[in-house]
Amino acid sequence: MKQQPIVQFKHTTKIIGRKTIVNDLNFDVLAGEVFGFLGPNGAGKTTTIRMMVGLIKISRGDILINGHSIASQFEQAIRHVGGIVENPDLYKYLTGYQNLKHYARMVPGISKKRINEIVEQVGLKERIHDKVSSYSLGMRQRLGIAQALLHRPALLILDEPTNGLDPAGIRELRNNLKELAHQEGVAVFVSSHLLSEMQLMCDKIAVLQKGKLVSIENVQAFISKDSISRVYLEVEASQTELTKMLIADLNKTAIAGSGPNELWIQMNKDEVPELNKLLLENGVRVLSIHVQERTLEDKFLEMMEEEQ
Amino acid sequence: MIGLISNEMMKIVNRKLTWIILFLLIAITAGSFVMNKLTEEPVSDWRAEQSELIERYQGQLEIDELSPQMHADTENKLQIANYRLENDIAPVSENPWSALLRFSGLIEMVIIFAIVIAADVVSREYTSGTIKLLLIRPHSRSKILFSKYISVAVFALCMLAIVFVTGYGVSAMFYGFGNLDTTDLFLNAGGEVTEMNVFLQTVKMYGLSFLPILSYVTLSFAISTILRNSALAVGISLFIMIVGNSIIEATSRISWLKYLPFANSDISLYIFHLPARPEMTLGFSLTVLAVYIAVFAGLSWMVFKKRDTA
Ligand SMILES: Nc1ncnc2c1ncn2[C@@H]1O[C@H](COP(=O)(O)OP(=O)(O)OP(=O)(O)O)[C@@H](O)[C@H]1O
Numbered sequence: 001m002k003q004q005p006i007v008q009f010k011h012t013t014k015i016i017g018r019k020t021i022v023n024d025l026n027f028d029v030l031a032g033e034v035f036g037f038l039g040p041n042g043a044g045k046t047t048t049i050r051m052m053v054g055l056i057k058i059s060r061g062d063i064l065i066n067g068h069s070i071a072s073q074f075e076q077a078i079r080h081v082g083g084i085v086e087n088p089d090l091y092k093y094l095t096g097y098q099n100l101k102h103y104a105r106m107v108p109g110i111s112k113k114r115i116n117e118i119v120e121q122v123g124l125k126e127r128i129h130d131k132v133s134s135y136s137l138g139m140r141q142r143l144g145i146a147q148a149l150l151h152r153p154a155l156l157i158l159d160e161p162t163n164g165l166d167p168a169g170i171r172e173l174r175n176n177l178k179e180l181a182h183q184e185g186v187a188v189f190v191s192s193h194l195l196s197e198m199q200l201m202c203d204k205i206a207v208l209q210k211g212k213l214v215s216i217e218n219v220q221a222f223i224s225k226d227s228i229s230r231v232y233l234e235v236e237a238s239q240t241e242l243t244k245m246l247i248a249d250l251n252k253t254a255i256a257g258s259g260p261n262e263l264w265i266q267m268n269k270d271e272v273p274e275l276n277k278l279l280l281e282n283g284v285r286v287l288s289i290h291v292q293e294r295t296l297e298d299k300f301l302e303m304m305e306e307e308q
Numbered sequence: 309m310i311g312l313i314s315n316e317m318m319k320i321v322n323r324k325l326t327w328i329i330l331f332l333l334i335a336i337t338a339g340s341f342v343m344n345k346l347t348e349e350p351v352s353d354w355r356a357e358q359s360e361l362i363e364r365y366q367g368q369l370e371i372d373e374l375s376p377q378m379h380a381d382t383e384n385k386l387q388i389a390n391y392r393l394e395n396d397i398a399p400v401s402e403n404p405w406s407a408l409l410r411f412s413g414l415i416e417m418v419i420i421f422a423i424v425i426a427a428d429v430v431s432r433e434y435t436s437g438t439i440k441l442l443l444i445r446p447h448s449r450s451k452i453l454f455s456k457y458i459s460v461a462v463f464a465l466c467m468l469a470i471v472f473v474t475g476y477g478v479s480a481m482f483y484g485f486g487n488l489d490t491t492d493l494f495l496n497a498g499g500e501v502t503e504m505n506v507f508l509q510t511v512k513m514y515g516l517s518f519l520p521i522l523s524y525v526t527l528s529f530a531i532s533t534i535l536r537n538s539a540l541a542v543g544i545s546l547f548i549m550i551v552g553n554s555i556i557e558a559t560s561r562i563s564w565l566k567y568l569p570f571a572n573s574d575i576s577l578y579i580f581h582l583p584a585r586p587e588m589t590l591g592f593s594l595t596v597l598a599v600y601i602a603v604f605a606g607l608s609w610m611v612f613k614k615r616d617t618a
């Protein structure tokens with residue numbers, strides 16, 4: 001199946017006052033992928049999402065959804081979008097079911113059966129006829145997801161969806177989103193700063209920093225590219241200088257670690273046997289060697305530091 | 309559009325505030341009619357009573373401090389009382405329609421409650437954050453706003469109907485169901501005493517009062533849409549309503565005040581021939597109100613359509 005773009009950002013820019021909050025975004029979100037939108041607090045994630053759903057105007061550029069401009073063809077563009085913006089703010093004085101009925105009435109062709117189906121799917125069956133004011137945050141999050149999926153959107157936008165969910169709920173959501181994307185071809189756009197979560201959930205990750213896109217990659221490439229595991233070595237104190245020289249021969253730099261005999265090197269995991277062989281052949285007594293693989297979090301934080 | 313309106317209706321009906329208001333509306337209406345019945349004194353000889361009234365009216369007219377409106381009102385009553393004696397026409401026996409006519413003040417209560425509901429219907433979506441999920445549906449903002457406006461207007465109309473029906477029901481218990489053909493003496497637009505159908509006058513007063521109600525609804529709706537603050541919308545609207553009542557008096561002296569909505573927002577003034585200025589007619593008042601309604605509605609529409617929704 002060829003993946004077609006569901007969302008196309010075209011020089012999307014948002015300026016409020018004199019501040020450029022989102023700066024010239026240019027990328028596509030494809031059908032069938034879970035797309036992670038990562039960035040520290042205040043990066044402009046929510047602002048971008050607000051533009052995607054037409055809550056705020058785009059200052060420059062445009063966003064196309066299924067080929068329709070959200071600015072000039074709002075109704076056609078939004079028809080295929082479901083989402084939660086920021087918090088799952090629903091009508092507290094209505095029941096969960098009344099909330100869903102409310103949103104169902106706004107799109108033609110949503111049957112009672114569909115409402116019941118979605119209630120079952122998000123696991124709210126027992127409490128659906130209670131007032132939303134009595135729901136926990138996690139339950140409101142689930143109801144929020146239910147209203148977003150009610151009309152079978154081609155694009156699902158979730159702003160920090162794991163907020164308030166318990167670990168089981170997070171895993172369930174992760175699986176649901178993956179299934180939705182991979183089985184039903186929905187484009188899922190998720191913003192978060194829960195990095196470890198994104199790593200497990202997303203196929204592709206875009207990193208936003210101060211309103212600018214600083215990276216966009218498939219999640220595997222994102223983690224492994226540029227080598228970047230850390231190899232910790234412990235050798236006899238008398239041999240540290242020798243070790244440093246040997247490592248310099250490999251065109252790498254060994255850096256003194258926290259312990260007196262400890263060194264660490266930035267390198268790929270698959271280069272470790274090479275290193276080990278070299279040290280052995282030159283008579284270095286290696287006390288310990290271990291590889292610390294970088295998580296997405298490490299990479300993310302590094303990226304943020306570089307940008308500062 | 310029907311779906312949007314039923315959504316808004318559902319949101320109004322499912323609020324506690326709505327039920328408190330409906331309860332007050334019915335209780336106050338019923339209470340007023342009951343109180344009226346309790347304080348009523350039976351009339352044995354209507355001619356003697358009318359002569360007594362004429363003397364009292366004449367006495368009142370000699371007092372200088374009487375406000376222009378009170379003055380006109382007393383003169384009207386005097387004119388009708390004299391006409392009764394001259395032409396030997398007895399006052400109509402008490403009936404639900406006449407009672408409803410006398411309680412035109414209940415319409416102001418409907419206005420106050422309608423202001424409260426209208427103030428909430430847009431700003432509440434903002435304060436609760438629900439505006440976001442409401443606007444990301446395949447409907448233009450204009451349609452969303454319009455459905456809200458229609459819903460408060462319909463709700464206000466229902467309140468007016470409830471006052472009418474409750475008032476009629478309570479009076480019917482005291483005075484019987486009344487006769488649709490009952491006539492009584494009124495002053496026509498030219499100031500001449502005329503016999504008119506009481507039922508039709510009642511329907512005219514309550515029916516046309518929907519326009520002043522709608523103008524306050526629109527004002528409150530517009531303020532709450534523009535400022536996103538329902539307390540301010542209620543406050544400002546009520547303030548204008550109260551100040552407006554005193555402006556009706558001033559309008560008799562300052563001509564341009566007649567173009568403000570206030571002197572035009574009491575339809576009972578035309579039923580009892582008490583226009584704030586002689587050149588003001590019912591048609592003039594209704595036109596002025598319609599213009600204000602269009603302006604307020606247009607303003608809230610323009611702001612709502614353009615605004616960034618944070
Ligand atoms: N209406 C506004 N006026 C001025 N500045 C704004 C406005 N809305 C957002 N901003 C600024 O834009 C920046 C981006 O905000 P945004 O809410 O998009 O960040 P975010 O990436 O969603 O952050 P978080 O992870 O905390 O949710 C912030 O610095 C914020 O202060």
Ligand SMILES: [Mg+2]
Binds near residue numbers: 046086159
């Ligand atoms: Mg945010």
